[in-house]
Amino acid sequence: MKDIQQFATSDTSGGIAAEAVTVTYRNGHTALRNASFEVPRGTITALIGVNGAGKSTLFKAIMGFVPVAKGEIRLLGMSVKDALRKNLVAYVPQSEEVDWAFPVLVEDVVMMGRYGKMGFLRRPSKADHEAVNSALSRVNMLDFRHRQIGELSGGQKKRVFLARALAQDGQVILLDEPFTGVDVKTEEQIINLLRELRDEGRVMLVSTHNLGTLPEFCDRTVLVKGTVLAYGPTETTFTRDNLEEAFGGVLRHFSISDALSKAAQ
Ligand SMILES: Nc1ncnc2c1ncn2[C@@H]1O[C@H](COP(=O)(O)OP(=O)(O)OP(=O)(O)O)[C@@H](O)[C@H]1O
Numbered sequence: 001m002k003d004i005q006q007f008a009t010s011d012t013s014g015g016i017a018a019e020a021v022t023v024t025y026r027n028g029h030t031a032l033r034n035a036s037f038e039v040p041r042g043t044i045t046a047l048i049g050v051n052g053a054g055k056s057t058l059f060k061a062i063m064g065f066v067p068v069a070k071g072e073i074r075l076l077g078m079s080v081k082d083a084l085r086k087n088l089v090a091y092v093p094q095s096e097e098v099d100w101a102f103p104v105l106v107e108d109v110v111m112m113g114r115y116g117k118m119g120f121l122r123r124p125s126k127a128d129h130e131a132v133n134s135a136l137s138r139v140n141m142l143d144f145r146h147r148q149i150g151e152l153s154g155g156q157k158k159r160v161f162l163a164r165a166l167a168q169d170g171q172v173i174l175l176d177e178p179f180t181g182v183d184v185k186t187e188e189q190i191i192n193l194l195r196e197l198r199d200e201g202r203v204m205l206v207s208t209h210n211l212g213t214l215p216e217f218c219d220r221t222v223l224v225k226g227t228v229l230a231y232g233p234t235e236t237t238f239t240r241d242n243l244e245e246a247f248g249g250v251l252r253h254f255s256i257s258d259a260l261s262k263a264a265q
Helices: 010-014 055-062 080-085 106-117 126-138 154-168 184-199 240-253 257-264
Strands: 016-024 030-039 043-048 070-075 089-092 172-176 203-207 220-224 228-233
Touching (some): 016 055, 030 055, 030 220, 043 055, 055 070, 055 172, 055 203, 070 080, 080 089, 126 154, 154 184, 184 203, 220 240, 228 240
Parallel strands (some): 043 220
Antiparallel strands (some): 016 070, 220 228
């Protein structure tokens, strides 16, 4: 483990903090061992590493889907359990995780973001409908609200799930590969939206294999490989040494010079 960036950290109580986190699956496989990092609020953080490095596992631990065997995750200064109970954690899934054949309208998907705020019967209030419409217009998808989710393009689907996170008013937003299958224009729209959300003081953790554009919009980077290898501001963490350690030979196929020079700017 090298070059871990400790940031000076008064604000970390408000973001995501993992301390010596170990996650072991039921079959006994330890996917993350002794992983520590901190991310303040008001930041967009890239989560990068090779396939199987533990990115999704970290997301699952933050969402309380898998138990943390050792260590602790704190979100916005509280336990994962409390943050989930307060409905503060929103998740934008990878496309492959969603059953697109499920017959549900765009506005229904976004309304799911409001469930935590509704009563037992889940009867949407006027405020819920307004929140859904406002979230859909923020991602430029209001005109599609009566469409079946399965009828949308890849980029449109991503925007609908982002709208669900907005309707939920998630303060910790986890995005799993938000740019897979989206065109350049949609990617730009998503990045602009993430910047707005950052400026509102939310904290975003973005799992991405798109190393080329990462330095343009991620203030911080966390590198994983069965643990956290390094974390901190992108300009000091997104370095050739750290990338080589995280990706090894895979990097031979990727020209990182451009990305590194962007990170250094
Ligand atoms: N439910 C599970 N049970 C047992 N092992 C699992 C489970 N889910 C994932 N793993 C293992 O844990 C390790 C980390 O997997 P994870 O899905 O977190 O990686 P990832 O970094 O998200 O990869 P990718 O880039 O391919 O999405 C892998 O070795 C994987 O095989």
